[in-house]
Amino acid sequence: MTSIYFDHAATTPMRAEAISAYADAAGAGPGNPSSLHAFGRSARGRVTAARDTLAQLLGCSPSELVFTGSGTESDNTALFGAARAQRAKGRTGIVTSSVEHHAVLHACDKLKEEGFRITLLPVDETGRVAVSEAEQAIDDTTAVVSIMAGNNETGTLQPYAEIAQIAKNRGAVMHVDAVQAFGYEPIDLQSVPVDLLSVSAHKINGPQGVGLLFVRRGTPFQPLLYGGNQERARRAGTENVAGIAAFAEAARLSAGDLDARRSHAEQIRQAFLQALETELGRDAFVLNGNAVHRLPHIANISFLGLNSETMLMNLDLAGVAASAGSACTSGSLQPSHVLTAMNLPRERVQSAIRFSFGLGNTTAEAEKTAKIVATISARLRNR
């Protein structure tokens, strides 16, 4: 039975070294990083080592990093934390884009109920925000600007560094959701004026349920969770020691071979597109997203005339895992908010499939999947 995993944007398999780091920390015995005794100090040492590694990779101080329970929690903590703190200064505007992950958009819906004004920047037909739109929308009443680094459905990259400069000039806090881009795009917090940045371990072959939030020193911020003083009182709750150790190991390895990861993903993507062209013909599909400013591991493809849910079900039956959009919306038959915001024709939105590649995938798998797609496509068209 075929078993091909082309859904790395949803989650990635943990790499062996991260599993070892996890097992090593989990098997080291009890120890709450907040306890003062030797067991606690040992656990704290692991968290500190992981924080140091991640800080070095991101170009920030270890004290500027807050471990969370997911990318979603990092996004929510960033938005609620900065927006509520900025309100004290009379700033009540939030500027974000229409293609953000729901972790950002649904948090903004909630902030709207709290009285914040939400401005959703439009995108072009490739899913990219124009810097000029941000320039117009951000003013001295803006509390927070939240723009993602790379989109999880199309892979389109945003000009977040330019937008961060505008936010800085106008006194707004800048948040970047880098959950999908981290591990593929270099991020250097020393050179971009970003105040808050979200990352998630399970997108880079680390464990699920571990996130990270960068909070630049001096950023207006209120915690989302109250309790103990963990994470310098910015996120209460006992840290996931083993998960954090495994996250740092996965991040260290993915940063070390960033170029190799990029070219590997690019190679699989190219092989897949080439094979689709051979099997289906160039006119049977359209690639969605930006051709230049894009992540290397995502291919969002509309198979014109076919329905994405039907295609996905058939791919699953044939042993191929892909997705209709973000993991949260797939299966719900809701048209993708990202492709809709790109103003694509209905037919393109309703027939889109996201294939996303990663560690362990081969060009042979890409070629095989293209053949499977062609077989399914012929069957569905002849019905």
Ligand SMILES: Cc1ncc(COP(=O)(O)O)c(C=O)c1O
């Ligand atoms: C861009 C983006 N932001 C946030 C998230 C949420 O991350 P997590 O799954 O760790 O909650 C995801 C996950 O798909 C994502 O792709």
